[in-house]
Amino acid sequence: MCGIVGYIGKSNAVPVLIDGLKKLEYRGYDSAGVCIFDGCKLTVTKCKGRLSNLEDKIKDDPISGNLGIGHTRWATHGQPSDVNSHPHTNKDMTIGVVHNGIIENYLKIKEWLMSLGYEFETETDTEVVPHLIDYFYDGDLVQAVMKAVDKLEGSYALGIICKNEPDKIVAVRKDSPLIVGLGKGENFIASDIPAILSYTRDVYLLDNREIAILTKDDIKIITQEGLPVNKEIFHVTWDAQSAEKGGYEHFMIKEIHEQPKAIKDTMTSRIMADCDDIKLDNITLTKEQLKNIDKIYIVACGTAYHAGMVGKYVIEKLARIPVEVDIASEFRYRDPILNEKTLMIVVSQSGETADTLAALKQAKESGSRVIAITNVVGSSVAREADDVLYTWAGPEIAVASTKAYVTQLIAMYIIALYLARLNETITIEEYREIRDEMLTLPEKAQIVLNQKEELQKFAASNYMHKDIYYIGRGLDFAVALEGSLKLKEISYIHSDAYAAGELKHGSIALIEKGIPVIALATQSQVYDKMVSNIKEVVSRGAKVIGFAYEGNCEIEKTVNQTVYIPKTLDILAPVLLVIPLQLLAYYTAVEKGCDVDKPRNLAKSVTVE
Template sequence: MCGIVGFVGKKQASSILVEGLSKLEYRGYDSAGVAIIDNDHINVVKCKGRLKNLENKLSEHPLKGILGIGHTRWATHGKPSDLNAHPHNSQDGTISVVHNGIIENYVQLREWLTSKGYKFVSETDTEVIPQLIEYFYKGDIVEAVMRAISKIKGSYAVGVICSKEPGKLVAVRKDSPLIVGLGKDEYYIASDIPAVLNHTRDIYLLNDNEFVVITKDGVKLLSEDKKEIKKDVYHVTWSANAAEKGGFDHFMMKEIHEQPKAIKDTMTSRIMPGKPITLDDIKITKEQIKNIDKIYIVACGTAYHAGIVGKYVIEKLVRMPVEVDIASEFRYRNPIIDERTLMIIISQSGETADTLAALREAKAHGARVIAVTNVAGSTVSREADDVLYTWAGPEIAVASTKAYTTQLITMYMIALFFAQNRNTLSQEEIEAIKNDMLTLPEKAKQMLEQKEVLQKFASRIYMHKEMFFLGRGIDYAVAMEGSLKVKEVSYIHSEAYAGGELKHGTIALIEDGTVVIALATQTSLYQKMISNIREVTTRGARVLGFTVEGNIDMEKAVDSVLYVPKVNDILLPVLTVIPLQLLAYYIAVQKGCDVDKPRNLAKSVTVE
């Protein structure tokens, strides 16, 4: 959530800060602002709403200066407003702060600072930070920031400037992402790499409790005990163009169309005919795999749905018990974890706060952790025992598409890797699944060619206020993701149900004209799903059915049907979800919704 950008250099900071913030819009926000030092004075411009509002305000009141900080805010404490927008200043106006995260003890700090005579003007937790820094400031801004941070509990990435030391930018992170960009005679801080990619490809990835001090002369990294840190430079290899729309109307549509390549890239060098599955630098041994007696898959949102597919696949192919948990619930239920437990963490950004907390809980109890993430150098990737990257490339739209399908691919690869090491499948069975997997990129392209059916169905039902998704077995997992996509981008109330649960209450909601999306791709459950479809059509539901090529009798049971190419049943979620993503997209476009930046949502949820 939120986005931080900071700049120190020789150029005017204003345009660079706004450009950087524009590259972070995908993170979700409801206000934006910048603070720039000019002639030993901090000038702040901030406002509620889209970044365009800030740009308009800056065109009316331009700011000069070569050092500054910027922020896009997603409200946690205090409603979206000009006053609650970041940056926030200290009472005397000499210190300005941007902050991502949540200060858990801000109420106590605010009360204590109030008793010292400090007055607060916003409803935010963030405002305690500049006030606290001002309280501790005795001529050294770095010392003051360190002392203030030592009093703060919670998660944070913080950028600080001080008019009394106008050539210096100080930053620190804990549990919220922050990177440092290293340009030629200019330096940056940012919440994510795209914000600086037009200016530099060389960055430092900050770890928790690391401070950075930036001046025109360079960058100094410090530990919380003030010792200087030496860190390797991370060089970004992907193109800045990867974060542009490339001729599509929306990032979401571009990223849906990038799935065949992303699927192929995620399998490249890992899945090869006639060769064992190789999972990069995963160091878990055959003996360790055999000693595992329980697997947890822990994630949030779309990644959680990928985990549910993973449960089906691992239990089927490896014959090991798997639990799938919502990360925000996991550590609060006192889960049973020991050294024979394996946790698979799934997070597109690698910075999801709840997922990261679950990872740390598992490691504290001796479990081994495998991280599945799209972002190299992310916190999750650094803290897990092993990491498997989904080579999806940058995903800008808030609603995840290609990240999900590549997460599914990693679930299949982990399942086959474990089956290979535990001898639960013959080599012939493993090879057959691998060969089918290698056909998925081409078959995903075929799914993208079926837009006409989806557009027509979307045009007929986009004004409906609710929808239902039905499926059985692994289709139910995909139905959950399809339903989430509709909710996210079109704001239609949508629910997914297991087909067999219809008669246990849900069917009471079916009436004439109710929209139902029915998935019937699994061979062993096909006839049961046809029966479920008839149960809703006889009550007047309008049904779009999904099934595998050859099941032409589906046409007699539904209003419209979309066929999926034949492939091993367990791999069908990769193909089935693509038209569901397209359907959600077309409904949202018909309704005039902001497809790439749905209301109230953020791409990277870095607070609990």
């Protein structure tokens, strides 16, 4: 959600900023802009729409300079427009600012500044920042920034440049991600690593309330009080090509095809065929500590929440510990019961999800232990949790999550097995059966990927529908929710998922002749009941595509079309079952001509509440 790039060095900043912003397009945005010091003044070029619009504007009116900041905006305060786009400046254009996050007390600051004669042109919360820095500026930009951020409430990642001090960029963060890239004779800031990976692999991960002062040859990091901070350099091990399409038409289809490897990588070193021990990286949870835990909360948003629903099922089934799954944005506001006997598992692909971070902090303040599941090393969630289990999915660029989701599932299974072994609620034979079957999942996922034709055919004949429904029971219902979300996200078709046993309690009223229904039927315990539910919608005219295990020929007698996944343990079915649903959503969006990787109104990393 929004992207920041900043550059100071020997080269022209403009192409560096544009290239970096392109690498951040996946985060979601509706306008873009740059602010460049051209040797004598700050020049701002910005506009509504895609980066290509900004590039065209710069071609028509070229700018250059060795210092600059750039931004892609996802609108929160004020509609998407040229004037509301970032960067923002003070009135005499001596201070330029880019901002991710939300300044919660901006109205109060704005009214105060207006009483002093300051004028505002935009509807944004961000515009108060350059004016506030201007108010405090007396020749020392760093001191002015320190005084200004002391007055700000909310979340922010800020990149700031000043015409009167063109030898530096000042950057500061609070509850919104920001990194500093270390180059040779040049340095960078960015809201995410891919933006600068073509230029450097060495970065500083800024912590809350830290301020970075960049010149072309040096980087200093201080606290908000001005005390020096010694940071360790984080070396990025993956390369820029990992964040490229690699011959695929879209990032999403590339990432769907990367799932067998992502599943394998997330299991590697944690569960092994020749070992009965589970290794949770550096997480140590003793049997005595587990006995003191009487409840587990799994807290997440969106796709990660759906992974949490699967986590609840498998932890309760295997470890026999009560689990509640909560939407992070709702969690804090229902006064949850948290104490030292609570274990919280937070799930966030980016590790920067604002609502999830807030729930994490609340849990820690209440004395609860927190385990984070995330895909981003050094992210805020990873740093603030007591323990972290990384999902080794690699960079995920498409806004709609695919491989991050399946690796979150794998992480849930690993944690569930670990807790079950510790709690002695499964036998060694039961553990080995699940472990051995998990180790076959990468190969079976590849088999699923190799049978796309049925999904393409269904998409081609149903993409014009305004409504599509998903039904399932047990774990299949959790997967149905995720499949429905994927379709909504990228094809804009209205879609809902229902627990199939609930159809008769209201939602079956929506079924009419010809409406497509996706029916998931992999759970043997409720299979016969699921078939009855399918017949209920078929008898009312629904056109049903059924998903079942290979070898189940009976389902073909009930549905119009069938897609099969390799046989696995029912408890592990979500990992394989979600893949054809991802493909179905993808092919439907392609048929409709949608922007698959950058769906409208959405952002990859949701860093505001």
